Amino acid sequence: MEPLYKIDLKLLRYFLAVAEELHFGRAAARLNMSQPPLSFHIKDLENQLGTQLFVRHSRSVVLTHAGKILLEESRCLLSNVNQALARVEQIGRGEAGRIELGVVGTALWGGMRNVLYRFLKDNPDVEVRFREKSPGRQQTLLERRELDAGIWRMAQDLPAGLTRQRVQQAAFLVAMPDEHPLTARASIPLALLRDEHFVTLPSVHSDWAFLQRVCQRAGFSPVIVREAVEPQTVLAMISMGMGITLMADSYAQMQWPGVAFRPLEERIPADLYVVYEEKQVTPVLAGLLAALTQQA
Incomplete structure (x- = not known):
C-alpha cells in the first residue's frame, strides 16, 4: 500500500x-x-x-x-x-456549477430562449444540461432528484416538496387548416368546436388531459380522431385537413404551411412554470430561478 x-x-x-x-x-x-x-x-x-x-x-x-x-x-x-x-x-x-434542467420543447422558444441565452452568457462557468421530457417524466425525475428543476405548462397538483413559479405567460390557440371556415373569425368560442375532429398528442401528455378538461367545462367531450407523438406531426396532420387542436401560442411561431391559428374568445392560460424542490436549491440554481422569474 x-x-x-x-x-x-x-x-x-x-x-x-x-x-x-x-x-x-x-x-x-x-x-x-x-x-x-x-x-x-x-x-x-x-x-x-x-x-x-x-x-x-x-x-x-x-x-x-x-x-x-x-x-x-x-x-x-x-x-x-x-x-x-x-x-x-x-x-x-452561484457563479459556477451544473444544472440538470428538464424542459418541454416549446419552453426554449420565444422570450424564454432570450432569458436562457443571457443567463448562459453572463455565467460562462455554469453548465446547463437541457433534458427534453414530458411533464410527467420531469416530475418523476424531480422526485428522484435526477433533475434540479423542470419547465412545463400548467404545472398543477404537484406532490409535497415540489414548488412552482410562473416564468412565462402564454395562452392556448385554435390550430386548424388554413381553409377552415372558422379562420374567418377573429376569435373563436370554445363551444363552436363541439363538432370538430381533434388531432392530439398521446394521453400521457399534459396537453391531452388539458384538452379533455377545457372541452368538458364547455359542455362537450372532444372527438379525437388521431394522435401523434410529436407536435410537428400534429401540425402536419392539421395542414392536411385531418382535424384541429388547441396549442400553446408559442407553436404559432413555427408558421407551419397550411395551418392557421386563432385565439379563443375566452382566454385559456398556457403559462410556463419552473418546478423544483425548494429544499434542494443550490446557489447556482437560485441564480437561474431569479433570471427565469424576473421576466414572468
Missing part, C-alpha cells in the same frame, strides 16, 4: 519560495516571516519526506535532484489546489 502523506500545504509553499529564490533570506522576506522558522519548516519537510531537498551553502542553496522534482510537482499541485478552491468559491456564490 502506498504511504499516505500528511504534509501541510503550507510547507510546500515555504519550499516553493526557497526553491524559486534559492536563498533563505530572500524567501523569508517574500513570505513575510523571519529566517529561522523558515529553515525549521524546510528541515521538517525534508524529515517527513526522508530526503534532502537543498544543498546549503553559506550564501545560497542549490536544489538536489529530489528538490527539482518536488519543485515541478509542487507548482502543479498548488496551482490545482488554488483552482479547485476558487472553483468551490464560485459554486458557493
Whole structure:
C-alpha cells in the first residue's frame, strides 16, 4: 500500500519560495516571516519526506535532484489546489456549477430562449444540461432528484416538496387548416368546436388531459380522431385537413404551411412554470430561478 502523506500545504509553499529564490533570506522576506522558522519548516519537510531537498551553502542553496522534482510537482499541485478552491468559491456564490434542467420543447422558444441565452452568457462557468421530457417524466425525475428543476405548462397538483413559479405567460390557440371556415373569425368560442375532429398528442401528455378538461367545462367531450407523438406531426396532420387542436401560442411561431391559428374568445392560460424542490436549491440554481422569474 502506498504511504499516505500528511504534509501541510503550507510547507510546500515555504519550499516553493526557497526553491524559486534559492536563498533563505530572500524567501523569508517574500513570505513575510523571519529566517529561522523558515529553515525549521524546510528541515521538517525534508524529515517527513526522508530526503534532502537543498544543498546549503553559506550564501545560497542549490536544489538536489529530489528538490527539482518536488519543485515541478509542487507548482502543479498548488496551482490545482488554488483552482479547485476558487472553483468551490464560485459554486458557493452561484457563479459556477451544473444544472440538470428538464424542459418541454416549446419552453426554449420565444422570450424564454432570450432569458436562457443571457443567463448562459453572463455565467460562462455554469453548465446547463437541457433534458427534453414530458411533464410527467420531469416530475418523476424531480422526485428522484435526477433533475434540479423542470419547465412545463400548467404545472398543477404537484406532490409535497415540489414548488412552482410562473416564468412565462402564454395562452392556448385554435390550430386548424388554413381553409377552415372558422379562420374567418377573429376569435373563436370554445363551444363552436363541439363538432370538430381533434388531432392530439398521446394521453400521457399534459396537453391531452388539458384538452379533455377545457372541452368538458364547455359542455362537450372532444372527438379525437388521431394522435401523434410529436407536435410537428400534429401540425402536419392539421395542414392536411385531418382535424384541429388547441396549442400553446408559442407553436404559432413555427408558421407551419397550411395551418392557421386563432385565439379563443375566452382566454385559456398556457403559462410556463419552473418546478423544483425548494429544499434542494443550490446557489447556482437560485441564480437561474431569479433570471427565469424576473421576466414572468
